[in-house]
Amino acid sequence: MSTLGLGSVEQIPVGEGRAFDVQGRQVAVFRLRDGRVRALSAVCPHRGGPIADGQIDGAVVLCPLHLNAFELDTGCSTTGQADLDSWAVTVDDGQLMIHPTPKERDR
Numbered sequence: 001m002s003t004l005g006l007g008s009v010e011q012i013p014v015g016e017g018r019a020f021d022v023q024g025r026q027v028a029v030f031r032l033r034d035g036r037v038r039a040l041s042a043v044c045p046h047r048g049g050p051i052a053d054g055q056i057d058g059a060v061v062l063c064p065l066h067l068n069a070f071e072l073d074t075g076c077s078t079t080g081q082a083d084l085d086s087w088a089v090t091v092d093d094g095q096l097m098i099h100p101t102p103k104e105r106d107r
């Protein structure tokens with residue numbers, strides 16, 4: 001399936017995340033300080049916290065409600081929660097492009 005455009009990357013302040021609807025899924029897209037973008041499920045598996053509002057560093061996002069951590073690259077929880085789905089997302093000519101199907105997990 002081809003990628004979907006989500007609009008300009010400038011919608012997301014550097015170092016933050018924003019939630020988007022991707023074919024009925026709420027997806028949190030993060031704009032890292034080094035220019036990378038990453039996309040994870042926007043709903044925390046712990047108690048439904050808003051992942052897009054979490055603090056990020058180069059490696060993980062912290063859910064704002066109870067600070068469980070999830071790897072930005074994989075969605076894997078580093079604090080023992082269920083994992084988040086992740087999506088392939090890129091920036092092409094300033095536009096966010098996302099593959100509409102979550103990545104397969106390697107296990």
Ligand code: FES
Pocket residue numbers: 044045046047048049063064065066067068
């Ligand atoms: S709801 Fe996300 S850590 Fe509790």
